Amino acid sequence: MSSEGPAVYVGPERDYFGAEHAGAFLQAVERGGGRVVESPEEAEAIVWLGSDGSRLRELLHPGIRWVQLPSAGVETWVEQGLLDRERVFTSAAGAYSDTVAEHALALMLAGARRLHECARATEWRAGWGRTLAGSTVVVLGAGGIGRALIRMLKPLGPRVFAVTRSGREVPDADESRAADEMDRLWPEGDFFVIAAPATAATRHMIGAGELAAMKESAWVVNVARGSLIDTEALVEALAAGSIGGAALDVTDPEPLPDGHPLWREPRALITPHAANPPEALARNLGRRIEENVSRFRRGEDLIAPVDMEAGY
Amino acid sequence: MSSEGPAVYVGPERDYFGAEHAGAFLQAVERGGGRVVESPEEAEAIVWLGSDGSRLRELLHPGIRWVQLPSAGVETWVEQGLLDRERVFTSAAGAYSDTVAEHALALMLAGARRLHECARATEWRAGWGRTLAGSTVVVLGAGGIGRALIRMLKPLGPRVFAVTRSGREVPDADESRAADEMDRLWPEGDFFVIAAPATAATRHMIGAGELAAMKESAWVVNVARGSLIDTEALVEALAAGSIGGAALDVTDPEPLPDGHPLWREPRALITPHAANPPEALARNLGRRIEENVSRFRRGEDLIAPVDMEAGY
Structure with a gap:
């Protein structure tokens, strides 16, 4: 852990929930005491924002110890084998x-x-x-x-x-x-x-x-x-x-x-799967990122680690 | 005041809020300690249920000391001069x-x-x-x-x-x-x-x-x-x-x-003035009738007397 706080990559599509909310996620990392880095290679942690989850595998390397996923339900990630036991994956369960x-x-x-x-x-x-x-x-x-x-x-x-x-x-x-x-x-x-x-x-x-x-x-x-x-x-x-x-x-x-x-x-x-509007999502995901970055920095248990057996 | 409780006329259209609810109002009078009478002439109090408010005047006589109206807003009653200062009129304000x-x-x-x-x-x-x-x-x-x-x-x-x-x-x-x-x-x-x-x-x-x-x-x-x-x-x-x-x-x-x-x-x-569905209305008006009959019987202040000056 760097004295400047953990290096966190946010992406690859920072504007995935709308360009107007992209900045909120970077600020959340910083409020949690993390440091936003521009390349996944430099990162210890990833806040995943993107449309194509299969691309997550490309970003992972042994130095990545934690990945924050943006959705509350992660059954498709688990089913598609995109997660592993090499590091902690956290969902946004509870945030929404x-x-x-x-x-x-x-x-x-x-x-x-x-x-x-x-x-x-x-x-x-x-x-x-x-x-x-x-x-x-x-x-x-x-x-x-x-x-x-x-x-x-x-x-x-x-x-x-x-x-x-x-x-x-x-x-x-x-x-x-x-x-x-x-x-x-x-x-x-x-x-x-x-x-x-x-x-x-x-x-x-x-x-x-x-x-x-x-x-x-x-x-x-x-x-x-x-x-x-x-x-x-x-x-x-x-x-x-x-x-x-x-x-x-x-x-x-x-x-x-x-x-x-x-x-x-x-x-x-x-209603077209609209229970969690982007404005509310960004507000609440931002809060969750801040809290988990802060816990990661202090070496504490993270909120909502994915249970690979249970599938959620 | 009779030892059997005050004589209350309920009508003239007991089924005004639906035949299935008519009985509830009579039971409410009885639960409040009143006695339902079949003719307004015998009554000390009236629970008004009806479509044509102008007919209320026909039922009033000097022995009627209290009239319970079924609506929360009574501005049309006041404007049309259907109320007077000879007795207490109560609205259902608050009940709904x-x-x-x-x-x-x-x-x-x-x-x-x-x-x-x-x-x-x-x-x-x-x-x-x-x-x-x-x-x-x-x-x-x-x-x-x-x-x-x-x-x-x-x-x-x-x-x-x-x-x-x-x-x-x-x-x-x-x-x-x-x-x-x-x-x-x-x-x-x-x-x-x-x-x-x-x-x-x-x-x-x-x-x-x-x-x-x-x-x-x-x-x-x-x-x-x-x-x-x-x-x-x-x-x-x-x-x-x-x-x-x-x-x-x-x-x-x-x-x-x-x-x-x-x-x-x-x-x-x-929505077509539907905020107060008959089922809920009957349940809540019944409770109000019971409470006001009980207060009337004991000579206490009634709930929601109409303020003739304010118009509600």
């Missing part, structure tokens, strides 16, 4: 939790207040939504996003169930349940919010059977990954009116192709 | 605050996350909204709705200005300002939420000058009364792109007529 939870809240409220229908209306037609107050919300996954959402729901007054693999007690939730108790919850919930990581175990966690068990008024909100819902089963449930609606920031396939039935489904609201 | 604040939050988040655009999209187009986190929210009016909204905004992390006539300190707001300081706030706010009563003083509180002073990205949200915004000026500002958008649960004129330019305005989101 509040931002994504805010989007989930927006989607829930839009469903409750039927804003998707109102946005499409071209005349005044009396019609009522309902309130989150007094409703039953089931949050599937209590990582950063789930916990942030539960905190945001508190002053609105729904009854909140937090569901995790283990059923461990989740702060601020009214009830904490294990995933294997979901059979009892599918018929109970007014809103199901998916905020779980995409793994083999969570693939299609909402399929035909789960949808059939839900109330006719139930809404499904997904801000995690498209693969957690069986899209075909969802399309059928929406068309049949067997659930109230779906608000999806992530889809499977993604992007949702032109002409897909969800584009014309009156009970659906799709 | 949380419900309406929840709708305001839904509209703000829809504007921030551009859900109105997404709802209308029929193909995947990358596009970003922004967060309430880090934004500046100006809440105009800090009655029940404004205070409830400020409480709900707290965990989302915007900077909140609460504006009242006097500038008195409002709990949970980051800054409390007087209405005559608004000149400094119009250029500051990212979101302006109107939650003020409709009076002569608040008519067109947002007009051409105020709109011109706002940021190009600013959103205006109205859950109060349509007359608080100069609709023509708003239509022009939206068409010119001089503000970011408007989300309106109330309009002027209301209902917004077919073919009105706001129906085709891409920056606008209109």
Whole structure:
């Protein structure tokens, strides 16, 4: 470690999240006590910003001891074998939790207040939504996003169930349940919010059977990954009116192709994987870079090291 | 006062808010210690439920000492001379605050996350909204709705200005300002939420000058009364792109007529005076009836007596 602080390469596309945010990441390195270097050869650490992750391998050399990735979910990096055990890779897990939870809240409220229908209306037609107050919300996954959402729901007054693999007690939730108790919850919930990581175990966690068990008024909100819902089963449930609606920031396939039935489904609201806008991303990634550079400089544990076994 | 509790007439249209809720109001009277009577002649108090307010006068007689009205805003009752000083009239002011604040939050988040655009999209187009986190929210009016909204905004992390006539300190707001300081706030706010009563003083509180002073990205949200915004000026500002958008649960004129330019305005989101859905209304009006019947029975001050001078 140099007396001037660790040498950090930021790139190769510093303006990947917009030219207006490029400077913020360099400043974050400096605020954390690091030194920005122009070439990866001189660097001990890399803050990866770029469109083509496969190029990361070209930048790595034995002197690189840490790589900060900019995304919260890193399953594609792991699957494509772009990471290794020679150094620490950190994701941005947790950095965007509040931002994504805010989007989930927006989607829930839009469903409750039927804003998707109102946005499409071209005349005044009396019609009522309902309130989150007094409703039953089931949050599937209590990582950063789930916990942030539960905190945001508190002053609105729904009854909140937090569901995790283990059923461990989740702060601020009214009830904490294990995933294997979901059979009892599918018929109970007014809103199901998916905020779980995409793994083999969570693939299609909402399929035909789960949808059939839900109330006719139930809404499904997904801000995690498209693969957690069986899209075909969802399309059928929406068309049949067997659930109230779906608000999806992530889809499977993604992007949702032109002409897909969800584009014309009156009970659906799709946002184009937009839960984490660049402005908020830059602000929060900058904070994470600063904190991790500071920890790296002091030889402390970094935030959100990638667990190569778990795949996130 | 009878030993059986005060005689309360509920009507004349008990199913005015839906047949499924009619029973709830009778039960509320009984839970409050009152006695439901079938004829207004036998009654000491009236819980008014009906479409034609002018018929209230027919039911009044000197023995009626209290009338509970079902709406929070009673300016039309006052203007039409339907109330008098012979007895106490109570509005439902405050009873629906949380419900309406929840709708305001839904509209703000829809504007921030551009859900109105997404709802209308029929193909995947990358596009970003922004967060309430880090934004500046100006809440105009800090009655029940404004205070409830400020409480709900707290965990989302915007900077909140609460504006009242006097500038008195409002709990949970980051800054409390007087209405005559608004000149400094119009250029500051990212979101302006109107939650003020409709009076002569608040008519067109947002007009051409105020709109011109706002940021190009600013959103205006109205859950109060349509007359608080100069609709023509708003239509022009939206068409010119001089503000970011408007989300309106109330309009002027209301209902917004077919073919009105706001129906085709891409920056606008209109909900049909739907902030207080019947289910929530019945639940909350029931609670208010119960509480006021209980107070009436005990001879205590009632909640939300109409101030005939102020007009609300």
